Amino acid sequence: MxxxxxxxxxxxxxxxxxxxxxxxxxxxxxxxxxxxxxxxxxxxxxxxxxxxxxxxxxxxxxxxxxxxxxxxxxxxxxxxxxxxxxxxxxxxxxxxxxxxxxxxxxxxxxxxxxxxxxxTLLRTSAVSALAALALARPAPRATLVVLGAGALAPYLVAAHRSAHPSIDRVLLWNRSPHKAEALVQRLRAGSGAGAAAVAFERAESLDDAVAIGDIVSCATSSETPLVKGKLLKPGAHLDLVGSFTPSMRECDDEALKRGRVFADFEVAMEEAGELVGAFERGVMSRADIAGTLIDLVSSCRGDAAAVVGRRSDDEITVFKSVGTAxxxxxxxxxxxxxxxxx
Missing domain, CATH: 3.30.1780.10 (ornithine cyclodeaminase, domain 1)
Structure with missing residues (x-):
């Protein structure tokens, strides 16, 4: 970039x-x-x-x-x-x-x-992409998987592609297949420079798409887990954007157990259903949150005392965002x- x-x-x-x-x-x-x-x-x-x-x-x-x-x-x-x-x-x-x-x-x-x-749409997607700069695995070619086909989805595609130009395949999944297909057609029509060099596809199987995603970005209001942690491949980065209340949940506990978890700000530990539920069930504690967005930005800048973002090619990383003022x-x-x- x-x-x-x-x-x-x-x-x-x-x-x-x-x-x-x-x-x-x-x-x-x-x-x-x-x-x-x-x-x-x-x-x-x-x-x-x-x-x-x-x-x-x-x-x-x-x-x-x-x-x-x-x-x-x-x-x-x-x-x-x-x-x-x-x-x-x-x-x-x-x-x-x-x-x-x-x-x-x-x-x-x-x-x-x-x-x-x-x-809100512009800053939310930018935050996801900014975190991915420190947490997603660098690769000459990458597949982005987006769950949800609402207003935020195309912004996430644009932001992640801006931060990671190596993304050459985008898979879109939605509970309503026709909504995912409509977004695919919009993106294929050229929303964003260089769209012709990227393959935009509708994912028929959520599990199959998650299993091949280098970056899996979720923008839904689901109250039941969509991403199964056991399916995340080594080196995958999971970006959770949709949930903002304790009742919402886009991934299961296994995803948090397998991944190294970061949050945008501390308020996420009070509002994000994935984290609140995991704390209550004893899956993880607040001390297990590896850092915040500011820690990740400091890491990208090379600050001496910064928390390290991605530590290895095989590490699974998770970023939970709820947004703040x-x-x-x-x-x-x-x-x-x-x-x-x-």
């Missing part, structure tokens, strides 16, 4: 208010831009970001509907922002939607409104500063 120049310096709070819609964010936060930004900014700025736990409010319109608030703020000279993501979840209607508001943390001045749905504010920073300085 080509190196990119660092983002411009933070602007004056006197800049005009802007709205960054989905097409604009896609142009500003492409994987080849966002992944290096997170890689360079997370170690130096994450400790300056205050990010309280997300707050969820049930709504009277439906027992399953909810309003979530995800705030974060920093007064660091390189990150003088306050951000709030507002998420609505209406499973019976439009599903999940979000908006992100950015303010200057020293003056309180409103700076920008961003399409929070696009921001820390990554939201860093992605919003890059989008806003690039936009107003362009």
């Amino acid at each position: 080509a190196a990119t120049s660092p983002p411009p310096p933070p602007p004056s709070p006197s800049k005009p208010f802007v709205y960054l819609d989905s097409p604009t964010l896609h142009s500003l936060l492409a994987p080849e831009t966002l992944i290096p930004h997170l890689r360079s900014s997370l170690p130096s700025l994450s400790l300056s970001v205050h990010s309280p736990p997300r707050v969820s409010f049930p709504l009277p319109s439906s027992p399953a509907s909810s309003l979530l608030l995800m705030p974060s703020w920093s007064t660091h000279p390189s990150l003088p922002y306050l951000g709030v993501k507002v998420v609505t979840s209406f499973p019976s209607a439009h599903g999940v939607a979000a908006s992100y508001s950015l303010f200057h943390s020293l003056s309180g001045a409103p700076l920008a409104a961003l399409d929070g749905t696009a921001l 820390v990554v939201d504010i860093l992605a919003a920073q890059l989008a806003y500063e690039t936009y107003i300085n362009s």
